[in-house]
Amino acid sequence: MKIDKSLLSGSTTMLILKLIEKKDMYGYQMIDELSKQSNNIFELKAGTLYPLLHNLEKRQMVHSYEVKADSSKVRKYYSITKKGRGLLKEKHNEWSKYTNTVKKILEGGTICEPA
Amino acid sequence: MNQPDKIKAYLDKVCEQVRFRKAHNSIRNELNNHIIDQRDEYIQNDIDEEKATSKAIKQMGDPINIGTELDISYRPKIQWSIIIITSLIIIFGFILRYIVTKDIGYTHNFELRNSIISIILGIGLMTLMLYIDFTAIGKYSKAIYIILVLLTIFIHFSKFIFRIWMYIPALMILFPVIFSGIIYTLRNKGYAGIIISVISLVIPIIYLLIITLKGYSGILIAEIAFMSLSCFIILTTAVLNKWFNKKRYIGLLIICISILLITAAATLLFKHPYLTRKIPYMFDFVPHKSINSVIKIIIYRAKLIGTNSFPSIQEMYNHLYKTDYMVIYLISKYGWIAFIIYITIFTGFLIYAFRLSIKQKSVLAKLISQSILITYTVQIIRYTATNLGFPSFIKPGNLLFISYGNTAFVVNMILMGLLLSVFRTGEFTRDDKKLSTKNKFIQLSDDKIIINLRR
Numbered sequence: 372m373k374i375d376k377s378l379l380s381g382s383t384t385m386l387i388l389k390l391i392e393k394k395d396m397y398g399y400q401m402i403d404e405l406s407k408q409s410n411n412i413f414e415l416k417a418g419t420l421y422p423l424l425h426n427l428e429k430r431q432m433v434h435s436y437e438v439k440a441d442s443s444k445v446r447k448y449y450s451i452t453k454k455g456r457g458l459l460k461e462k463h464n465e466w467s468k469y470t471n472t473v474k475k476i477l478e479g480g481t482i483c484e485p486a
Numbered sequence: 487m488n489q490p491d492k493i494k495a496y497l498d499k500v501c502e503q504v505r506f507r508k509a510h511n512s513i514r515n516e517l518n519n520h521i522i523d524q525r526d527e528y529i530q531n532d533i534d535e536e537k538a539t540s541k542a543i544k545q546m547g548d549p550i551n552i553g554t555e556l557d558i559s560y561r562p563k564i565q566w567s568i569i570i571i572t573s574l575i576i577i578f579g580f581i582l583r584y585i586v587t588k589d590i591g592y593t594h595n596f597e598l599r600n601s602i603i604s605i606i607l608g609i610g611l612m613t614l615m616l617y618i619d620f621t622a623i624g625k626y627s628k629a630i631y632i633i634l635v636l637l638t639i640f641i642h643f644s645k646f647i648f649r650i651w652m653y654i655p656a657l658m659i660l661f662p663v664i665f666s667g668i669i670y671t672l673r674n675k676g677y678a679g680i681i682i683s684v685i686s687l688v689i690p691i692i693y694l695l696i697i698t699l700k701g702y703s704g705i706l707i708a709e710i711a712f713m714s715l716s717c718f719i720i721l722t723t724a725v726l727n728k729w730f731n732k733k734r735y736i737g738l739l740i741i742c743i744s745i746l747l748i749t750a751a752a753t754l755l756f757k758h759p760y761l762t763r764k765i766p767y768m769f770d771f772v773p774h775k776s777i778n779s780v781i782k783i784i785i786y787r788a789k790l791i792g793t794n795s796f797p798s799i800q801e802m803y804n805h806l807y808k809t810d811y812m813v814i815y816l817i818s819k820y821g822w823i824a825f826i827i828y829i830t831i832f833t834g835f836l837i838y839a840f841r842l843s844i845k846q847k848s849v850l851a852k853l854i855s856q857s858i859l860i861t862y863t864v865q866i867i868r869y870t871a872t873n874l875g876f877p878s879f880i881k882p883g884n885l886l887f888i889s890y891g892n893t894a895f896v897v898n899m900i901l902m903g904l905l906l907s908v909f910r911t912g913e914f915t916r917d918d919k920k921l922s923t924k925n926k927f928i929q930l931s932d933d934k935i936i937i938n939l940r941r
Binding site: 416417418422426429444445446 | 512515516517519520523524545546547548551552555556558559560913
């Protein structure tokens with residue numbers, strides 16, 4: 372089922388940071404991994420990903436380094452920084468609050484505050 | 487159009503939108519890898535190469551869009567706050583020099599004209615340095631070092647050119663920055679790196695001492711000592727930051743031993759009877775005996791706010807050689823409040839700039855910016871301390887942007903431009919990769935003989 376793209380855009384930063392939380396990755400790998408973990412529902416475009424990554428690096432949320440893949444290829448890997456982890460946590464809380472509120476309005480009942 | 491050309495055309499379009507040229511290589515490489523990965527996946531799904539490439543490129547999206555978005559992350563920023571503070575200091579210095587020379591009775595329009603010329607020249611050079619790629623200091627440090635030493639030698643032997651030897655103290659202000667470039671080249675070389683750095687400092691020290699001993703009043707032992715002090719502080723910072731990749735305390739030990747050896751050698755040298763006679767003139771002991779008693783009186787009698795009319799201007803006239811004692815003059819004329827303001831402005835400026843320097847990501851950016859700030863700090867501390875009377879046997883030297891000394895002013899402006907350049911593009915620079923021992927001039931690899939002409 373195709374999801375409205377605008378739903379994804381607000382949470383892309385959070386998802387990318389989550390992806391590299393446990394493991395450093397390079398751009399194409401992130402798109403691939405996101406696709407796998409979402410059962411192909413989230414198809415992130417390169418045009419969205421790379422500006423986002425470079426911007427996160429400027430804000431010191433991620434750190435990049437280069438690794439030689441084979442004789443000619445040099446890949447740029449991204450790792451999350453301490454600041455980035457803080458941002459991830461913040462976005463996650465924000466997201467939980469948002470989704471709980473939406474759920475409440477749609478289905479009625481009380482809002483569950485995050486623990 | 488063949489496949490690599492299509493990809494290149496796409497990447498060219500992206501990079502056109504990114505104004506910061508130095509980022510282009512990295513962006514090209516990253517996006518190229520992505521396109522190739524995507525293409526290879528399509529090929530694995532039985533799409534032919536040509537179609538796969540086109541599809542992969544299309545998948546990337548509009549190149550102008552991506553380029554414009556990337557451009558946002560690569561906007562170099564100029565530290566306007568530093569420029570503003572510097573401008574204030576320069577204006578303040580200009581006014582102060584005017585007041586001092588008016589009070590003393592100098593009516594040299596000559597000085598005024600030279601001041602204006604040097605301010606304009608300084609601003610021009612500062613702007614030029616601002617847009618220069620500061621990483622050149624790291625890349626060409628050895629060449630710059632050699633040029634500087636040769637230039638000093640040339641000046642020394644060109645005595646026939648009017649007052650050209652006066653440029654040597656100004657060049658000495660530049661040396662700590664060049665020295666930091668040498669340290670950068672020698673980093674990762676461990677203890678050997680530290681020792682070679684010390685040697686690269688000792689060579690100019692020896693040479694400068696020789697030309698001083700030959701009777702130049704253009705260079706004083708004090709200038710050499712303070713230049714060396716700045717350099718040793720920079721070296722110590724490098725060791726403490728583990729940029730030489732070795733244990734700190736052994737590195738510090740090497741530095742301490744070097745300082746002791748140099749000081750011991752210098753002391754023994756000065757004990758030589760021929761030289762002992764010359765010492766007073768090298769340190770300018772003689773003229774400054776009386777300025778210290780004047781300073782003591784001023785400090786004792788100065789008010790918090792307001793003029794203290796003793797000693798009189800005429801008494802100070804003999805000692806206020808141009809603008810060597812402006813701070814104590816300020817205290818005398820306006821009270822301690824002027825001193826407090828002076829200290830606050832300079833300290834604030836240095837702290838702010840040091841914080842920006844520490845935030846830099848690359849070792850080169852840190853080294854260069856810290857070396858410039860250390861040079862400034864040593865200048866300021868020396869001037870302030872000697873103005874307050876201690877140590878009594880050292881000339882105050884140059885006060886950053888304030889005291890008269892056009893060449894020094896211009897050189898300090900050059901350093902300021904370099905500093906702003908580091909703050910402008912420092913976050914986008916990466917240090918050179920560690921030189922592996924495999925990167926020798928000649929190496930054998932894959933049945934081939936490779937001769938490395940780079941580096």
